[in-house]
Amino acid sequence: MGEKNLLPNKQIILKNYVQGCPKESDFELKTTTVSTEIPRGSKGVLLKNLYLSCDPYICHLMRHDSQSLYILSAIVPGSVVRGPGVAKVIKSGYGKLKEGDYVWGVTAWEDFSWNFYPEKLLVKIQITQDVPLSYYAGILGMSGHAAYVGWNEICCPKQGEIVYVSSGAGGVGHLVGQFAKMMGCYVVGSASTNEKVDLLKTKLGFDDAFNYKEGDLRSKLNKYFPKGIDIYFDNVGGKMLDEVLLKMNINGRIAVSGMISQYNLKKPQGIHNMFSLIEKRLSLRGFMGPDYINTYPQYVEWAVKKLQEKKLVYVGDVIPGLENVASAFVGVYHGHNIGKRIVVVAED
Template sequence: MNREIHLVKRPEGTPGHEHLAVVENPLPEPQAGEVLLKTLYVSVDPYMRGRMSDGKSYVAPFELNEPLDGGVIAEVTESQDDHFNVGDIVTGVLPWQEYSTAKAESLRKIDPSLGPVTTSLGILGMPGLTAYFGLTDIGKPKAGETLVVSGAAGAVGSTVVQIGKILGLRVVGIAGTDEKTSYVTEKLGADKAINYKTEDVRKAVKTACPDGVDLYFDNVGGSIADAVYPRLNKFARIIQCGAISSYNLTEDKGPRIQTYLIKSSALIQGFIVADYQERFKEGFQHLSKWLKEGQLTYEETITEGFDNIPDAFFGLFKGENIGKQLVKVAEPGPQ
């Protein structure tokens, strides 16, 4: 039998185990043009919280009583397509289940020469591409400018910090523990880091950014964003990547931002990485080059076991991870 994790109830507020269920179904069989895949690693990501609701969004909601899905690394265990052989390691958007079938064209074979396979779900995958295109295309950074990054110790934020330094920016990261702020400065190379749980963020941003803020890469929203807006410089650019602080709130209120935007002639633009799908090759080339040259580093928080996928997901909203949060489900090879 094949274990699957289904969404059985839509959460109002913070999701918990009562909203998910482990279901057993017969092992799927690949048809012509498909492969049978054994799940090795599962990516859990904040955007999945939005898909648990049925409101209008940029991606369809998860269906009730069906498996959730997301980025997965898997091994081909049976192939009905000439493009893949048994033993190939691939990545794609796949369901949260131990075994699944997929059409060959929906999968990408992982090149192990570029780094550990897990990087395909992190710095050489969706988070890395999100960081690259958000900062370079929307931010249009110029050497010497000041960049502030919220969620700076996460998968996207940690990459933004490093790309900012590569491009000659002064970088200030915001994170939620002393361990994370040390990581942001000592390993990622940020000039300053702010612990939003122990510091007055508005005062800390003013101190850390004496010449103001030219770019704000926002992964968090909420009160942290409220503290950054008063420091915006003329023609500042705000890259609105996420708002994890409000994902589990049923009601969210805050200061009005329009006055700050008008006074600074600032640009704010939201985006999703799929907007840049036709340019993924460009982003991948830059990221893989910087990684090979040692200009980029990464951290992974890896939880073990299929049954622990929900807890790893819930932990994102408590700030439990540093870098990319993954769940290791199985080892490659016969099973």
């Protein structure tokens, strides 16, 4: 294999297992090369990465006791960080993808990535004129589809119900709140800053919103939910979930989408108010969007239409440069993002 078959490749490497909150020092930038030859007999696809999605659950894969999480395998020190993103196909051994195609799915924090399971890990993007390609790292990719699946398949919503979305200004939460409003629900979101609270109330159409960091959590919930909660879309877990259990109405549903408050704890906080499940006949259900991948085409068609009609607002929090992905990612755990945080590796 001659040098002409190699491309320079900047990579973000996990230096050590993550403990507590991930820190920038857990990662390092390394410049290597990548072969452009398709291994014989493989379905390998060489991707030029464009947009990377900073998804909080990735941290869960970086711990010393991590197992694979569905389609994502554990990330061990010394290896490049894998995660979802948008990329352009530059070589393909897979019949359904050709050079120049755009895809979203599982890629890695580097300029170029080989993907050897394209049928399972990549989705071809049908380019639409007035929708930026970066949206496929957010609203039209994994987070948007997760919001859609969680809302429609897990929450079993009915018009007029009272809905609470924690991490309401997050990549998933800000969409769920809008989906709930479209269905005629009363929607309250929580967020970590007053700026985000304003965004929910003014730009995203939430009925109300509060800063969960100000004051006592139980009082806040009592204030914002005088009639209780029918549906809780949980992005945070921990103490918030525990308190919300006490505010749930009979036959309430809780979609367990994420636990950003917990990923970084050595031992997750205990949930004590489980008797509410019996007392109020609650359902608590975890889910992952990819289980419902068959609903993706209908979702993306619907979402693109809503975006074009300006009936759906997508808040992307865009950070330029692969070299900034570690700090962008770490910032998500501290609530620095407003909406879906993505990193631009290349524009095309």
